[in-house]
Amino acid sequence: MSTRTGAAQRPNGSTQGKICQFKLVLLGESAVGKSSLVLRFVKGQFHEYQESTIGAAFLTQTVCLDDTTVKFEIWDTAGQERYHSLAPMYYRGAQAAIVVYDITNQDTFGRAKTWVKELQRQASPTIVIALAGNKQDLANKRMVEYEEAQTYADENGLLFIETSAKTAMNVNDIFLAIVDELDENVEVPGPNSNKLSKFSLLNKTVGVLSKALFAKIVFPISINRKDSIISCDPSL
């Protein structure tokens, strides 16, 4: 398996082409390397990255592929998978999932299959699921055969790849494979003027903004237009 990182290193900022944003969720047993895969992907090879915020809330990574710019919003489980307490919100709106297992641990492969079932039940029917056999660098301690996982993936329509977060092997590839797949079956989300983005609430200048708007649109009840509330606000 060869790496294709070159494809992702196209300069960013082209004005043409599609820009998509996708939510990608990680699933898998504790300690299979979910977070390491993402950290490798987000902080490793790509030319433009931005790490978002606290802990593992979620990380974002932008990938440019051909004429498409894809922004991944990558959600980690934050440990809520431990007692089967992942909230429906976690799967909500996810366009892609990476289900991770550890090739040196058969149990984690069994758990991975359970997560795939859970995704098929809870998530969107069009979700792209990739199965990642992680810790490929420990192939001499392998307990899950490549062919076994490949067969399972084929039967369930999953992308499959073995990875190593440690050596970076195939880490970019799995994300790029997901982009390719998403490109084929996902419509580019159009602008929706009525929908307030979750980000719009984060406007830092909102205090000032609301003050300015207050004078303009709030209760300018007046009999005569010259005499509107705007002129009464000393701050303007």
Place this chain on the structure above:
Amino acid sequence: MDEEYDAIVLGTGLKECIISGMLSVSGKKVLHVDRNKYYGGESASICPLEELFSKFGVPPPDESYGRGRDWNVDLIPKFLMANGSLVKLLIHTGVTRYLEFKSVEGSYVYKAGKISKVPVDQKEALASDLMGMFEKRRFRNFLIYVQDFNQQDPKSWKDFDPNTQNMQALYDKFGLDRNTQDFTGHALALHRDDDYLNRSAIETIDRIKLYSDSLARYGKSPYLYPMYGLGELPQGFARLSAIYGGTYMLDKPIDEIVLGEGGRVVGVRSGDEMAKCKQVYCDPTYVPDKVRKTAKVVRCVCLLDHPVANTKDALSTQIIIPQKQVGRSSDIYVSLVSYTHQVAAKGWFIAMVSTTVETDNPEAEIKPGLDLLGTIRQKFVSVSDYFEPNEDGVQSQIFVSQSYDATTHFETTCLDVLDIFKRGTGEEFDFSKIKHELGDEEQ
């Protein structure tokens, strides 16, 4: 489960999830447990629709209701004030990143048998039939006064002493008539009854400012509603808590809250497992002997296959029926959301009519609200007790939240949460403990 925690939180309703998040963020080791299989307790949104029907013992929905999984039906109706405390909490904790909101399309008020839009701009105000020309002029002077009012600056008080004079006196100062008072107190200040008239005017001035500032954020109404329903809110705060190390267990029955010396809590038992802790935070249902019933709230979920008449086919709206208009002492609220919020199948609307119970026939009390809705395909009526804790929890270290009240927004919810946090930790919540950057989140 057999570990030791700083705090165990019981129940995953919105209040408990916010508290859990705040405790984890403050560095406490938190175990958060719910006896149910799902997040949200009373503040969950029910999905699929079949579950709502079976919960109320009604035969399952027919195919006209579309796919059951497309429905997320709230049991407690509320909107977020765009500039209110919950939005501030969401922003400061970064929980906004998990949620998407839509602005509610408009707010209506009931007067003399029909509903009128609460004006949001000059054009609407001029056209409004809520008051006559001269009254509009007086009302405008009143609003300018409220806008300029600054509690710290006595000059802005003009000839009025807000420390000694009540709200009725302020209305009288501006010569506002009873209808305008009703409109101001109930549709703008969002008071549930008329007790406020005898209280300090500052309270009402602050509420009108909150309404205006919230309206200013998005222009159509002061309210926001989350996509997929209110049940997303507790899940968002639970995730915050988990990210800061909180441990989550659902579907875990709680058999005993174990007390030690001096009646202080020492742990929580589930079957033969025992988790030790220094504190417990919970909703009233986990400690029936530590709460008292102080009121009842009636709520009716109505499924409609059409918008509400005279709302310009709004896909979301709120209608307030001020108490005096229908001879009551507390307001009736109607809130409407729809398929556009991913809470109903295509073409469907969910209206919720609610009020504080005043008689022994609660369903009859909400009739004026139901009458505004036209044909109701299915309705589900519930009457919930409103519980308050008997004690502040400092002695036992068991901190109990109040039930969700009949208000249409989350302001009282947040006040309760911040108060519980203060009682439990002895300090105000320090928002600076959350180290997130807003800069790279902007689109």
